[in-house]
Amino acid sequence: MAGLNYNHLRYFWAVAREGNLTRTAEKLLVSQSALSIQIKKLETQLGHDLFERTGRQLLLTEAGRIAFDHAETIFAGGAELLATLNGRREERRSILRVGALATLSRNFQIGFLRPLLSRENVEVIVRSGTTAYLLQSLEAHRLDVVLVNVAPPRDAATPWISHPIAEQPVSLIGTPARIGKGGTLASLLTREPLVLPTMESSVRIGFDALIDRMGLRVRVAAEVDDMAMMRLLAREDIGVAVVPPIVVKDELASGLLVEVHQLPQLSETFFAVTLKRRFPNPLLRALLEPDAAGEWLE
Structure with a gap:
């Protein structure tokens, strides 16, 4: 096999960074057709299409993303060589692109x-x-993994692989002044205002089912779709929050908040969503391998 043509690779790298063939050609002072020819030659040598067109956009294929990452390393190596010979040492870095549901616990x-x-x-x-935006980015190879708390539907058109990576119990959590004296689960639920996840949350669905089974009427102080906001509302003593303890682990450790009851048969499951790829990011192995379990929630 002939050696890699680095001129072709640099042209591809420039287009991938710019995302537009016309603008890249203008910046490189070459014709658009010449640029297309160079990229086509690289694709022929590699045996893979590197771009796909969506309207006027050029999107990287999976092979394109791999080629782009290698090109980044190669050309960063050139910059590193110059830096080293000029007395400035810079290390190469591997990159993992992670998408996380905006409402997901930062602690997790x-x-x-x-x-x-x-x-x-x-x-x-x-x-x-949002889940839809992140999964779209995963499918377009802009992300390596997506973190969510509800596994996305899987079918032939969208073959997501949902790795269940952790499951957290859900508890009643509030300030010591509000719930420090304790009480039964039923008495707390009926006595104190509650800070709940919104109706779309799997935790809220389970909580509503629990309340129905217990035959209780509760008072809702706030419905929030963001775990960070639930944490703040609990700290401000707006009410008793229904959250996984990991969300407020620092406040629990300091005594600012206390956990009074773990809710029966209620938990939140966290998933790492990937796509089956010929060239998976090797860094994912350190996060998804079985012996990493247990570290995620410490």
């Missing part, structure tokens, strides 16, 4: 990513958004 996210966050040569890029 940090715990899940901790095995990589401690590595000096690894850069973790975290994007937040």
